[in-house]
Amino acid sequence: MNEQQTDPLPDFAVLSQVRAPASLHASIEHLIDAHGAAPRRSPRRRLRFVAAPALLIAGALALVLALSGGSTAPTVPRAAAFATRPATSASPAENPRDHDELLSSVDGVAYPYWGEQRLGWRTAGVRTDTLGGHMVTTVFYANSRAQRIGYSIVSGSPLPAPGGRVWNWSGVRYHLLNVAGTPVVAWERQGHTCILAGAVSAHTLLRLAARET
Amino acid sequence: MSRLDPQSLAQHVDRLYRAAWALSGSPHDAEDLVQETFARVLARPRMLHGQDELAYLTRVLRNTFLTQRRTASRRPVISATPLEELEPADPRAQDRPEQALASQEVFDVIASLPENYRLALVAVDVVGLSYREAASALKTREATIATRVFRAREQAARALKGPPPSAGAPQSLIGTGRSRLRGESVQVKAP
Secondary structure, rough: HOOOOOOOOOOHHHHHHOOOOOHHHHHHHHHHHHHHOOOHHHHHHHHHHOOHHHHOOOOOOHHHHOOOOOOOOHHHHHHHHHHOOOEEOOOOOEEEOOOEEEEEOOOOOEEOOOOOOOOOEEEEEEEEEEEEOOOEEEEEEEOOOOOEEEEEEEOOOOOOOOOOEEEEOOOOEEEEEOOOOEEEEEEOOOEEEEEEEEEEOHHHHHHHHOOOO | OOEEHHHHHHHHHHHHHHHHHHHHOOHHHHHHHHHHHHHHHOOOEEEEEEOOOHHHHHHHHHHHHHHHHHHHHHOOOOOOOOOHHHOOHHHHHHHHHHHHHHHHHHHHHHHOOHHHHHHHHHHHOOOOOHHHHHHHHOOOOHHHHHHHHHHHHHHHHHHHHHOOOOOOOOOOOOOOOHHHHHOOOOOOOOO
């Protein structure tokens, strides 16, 4: 019996209309461009290359900043670059009075606690940078898959709206950007620009960001 | 043997995304899965051993899916804001809600199939591989693929069509395609 000709065939035609989100296309195209242009590496160097994705992302973001004219004007893409750099100090502890927060804040805006037993993102250090007169404090989080994201809060007045795709949720506008292949979500909390960035899907970033509103 | 050309891979993103959605049952998990698949493939130069590049990508997608699922089963279940409330899976679907619902139902049905059937159906009917290519991608025999695809289509067709409601059966027991597919002991007659 030729099953291919006689078996029941459900109508799957509707699936052919489904397209991947634009953000996914952009991420893949960036991955392809980055790897297609990369020079050949020795196996040893290649191992190092695979083991240090965070450095790669930081480099790519730094390149974007360098190519954007060398201006020091504070923008969300510039601030997002800090979220991909190494931590420089130890992680803040969980707030014993509020288990949704850490004992770290910027102008009263606290960083969230997404610890191991709750969302699976433990804190992984902090760094502080300056950008055009603003202090940008970034708390890093890592999960069990060794993925790392940075949550930056910018001191002072909010940075200019960065554009990108916008989602409205509970009265908050989330801007989803793709900066050198790295998904970045920016929004405002209590008049401060907050930025989540890292080598995870845009969906993951949006889901985490939306918990803070 | 030929070398995989990274620049030619972008054309497969939509197809891989549909396959990932059908495997995982979630458009958001599908995004993660496709991104991870491409990251793996692009991490180093790849040689195609007589395989078409789409079949090769399907194989990596399958391996990534199985690895991620094993890893996820060892992690505690997390809860978070359902993104479905925040963002439509495909923002363009807002313009054609009926079609979006239909495709969601088909993805749900496929995602509920037994794993071997699901993998075979996705490779052949969603990605569009031949039985031979699917057998190569899934590391099994062509005859096995043919049998699994037959069974998978049979179950999917029944789930999408739905059983005729019996006179005495409450409507709530009829359920969705997803729940109907869980009863693998149901005997299905060949059409």
